[in-house]
Amino acid sequence: MIQEQWGTLKQDLLKTVGQNNFKTWIEPLEFADLTEGAVTFHVPTNFFGNYVSQNFGDLILHKLTSNGQRVQRVHFKVSANSLDRPAPRPVAEKTDFVSPSVTKDSLPGAPLDARFTFDSFVVGKPNELANAAARRVAEGGPVTFNPLFLYGGVGLGKTHLMHAIAWDLQQRRPDLNVVYLSAEQFMYRFVQALRDRKMMDFKQLFRSVDVLMVDDVQFIAGKDSTQEEFFHTFNALVDQNKQIIISADRAPGEIKDLEDRIKSRLQCGLVVDLHPTDYELRLGILQTKVEQYREQYPGLQLADGVLEFLAHRISTNVRVLEGALTRLFAFASLVGREITMELTQDCLSDVLRASERKITVEEIQRRVAEHYNIRLSDMIGPKRVRTLARPRQVAMYLSKQLTSRSLPEIGRRFGGRDHTTVMHGVRRIEELRVQDGQIAEDLELLRRALEA
């Protein structure tokens, strides 16, 4: 090709992707070369390349082939000289997120992380509601719930989702002023405005925002004047029907030292929590990350079972999970070895130790009692009817499997039973596990729930 044809094709793409997408993503592409069925375009940044590849790669390929080009792959490469050039404003990596109508310095937004998009957010049961709510807001349609309040423990994806909303809105509604910042930055801005006697400017600025996202709002608890100002900003925006998205580490009602009127305001919209990750979600996240690492470390071998092992053993937050995988890949590539189970255990021994969750016999008894719908007192009591004895044996078996307690110790926790009784119970369940599908399923369910 195709240099000349690329010009014509671009015009064709304009019709398909629309003016905004075209200006932002297609126009800056520079045709570099076409060899062996692979066409390469130069792009200003890696992020830009990834974005175009994910969102328009197939379309470009389709347009090229339907125009008679023998192309099977499309590559996007950062050209050496584009490093000197500033990337187009709206797509610059880690850019401040501002609308073209407001100058960069005037809006109070914080930088967005280019990796935090909906595409890279893995959805599972624990976060599906939060993800759906975030996507709804990102559509930029009429405000249906205000605010959207996302909460959950450390590293479960609150910031990721907020950035994803911002990136999406930027694409869909470039006309909107979208501002993302942490509650700490809000306070900093506020204190600065007070100090410089620019409160009017501060108020005006925040009231000119169309979508306001405030991360980690628990930070302003106990900080009276910041709370007060936040409350006014919040009300002013809600009154104008502007969308607000808030995150915190706990539900509004549980944030200590937050004024009641703010708590109740925060509860007015949709409150959604991100639950702790479960095994399937952790495995999904690891698999997605591995795909990315494969590009960074081509040729690195990963043994079967390693990801499953990590998903089982690291049950804390996703940040820890990601950190573990990064370390593992970096280490394996350094020593030039396959990532085996042994290497994983060596390399991550500290992380694995730290996240070892101690399951207690009492926890097992409680879960099992709930599962079979019997009273906890009956689980440890003397009655020997089958409806109680079987769950009791299941709980004994799980206690042996999942804790480091000895048989006599387990016996003591089951109402002072002898260790031979525990041994008998464990053996019985081992047999039933093979013969009885229902018991096998119960055990698997319970184990997962306990290890989650």
Ligand SMILES: Nc1ncnc2c1ncn2[C@@H]1O[C@H](COP(=O)(O)OP(=O)(O)OP(=O)(O)O)[C@@H](O)[C@H]1O
């Ligand atoms: N479902 C997910 N899919 C992919 N990556 C995820 C997911 N959840 C979290 N992460 C990743 O985990 C890391 C931590 O997420 P994030 O910073 O959004 O957590 P957070 O809930 O805001 O935590 P904190 O309370 O510490 O602010 C990020 O790198 C993020 O990309």
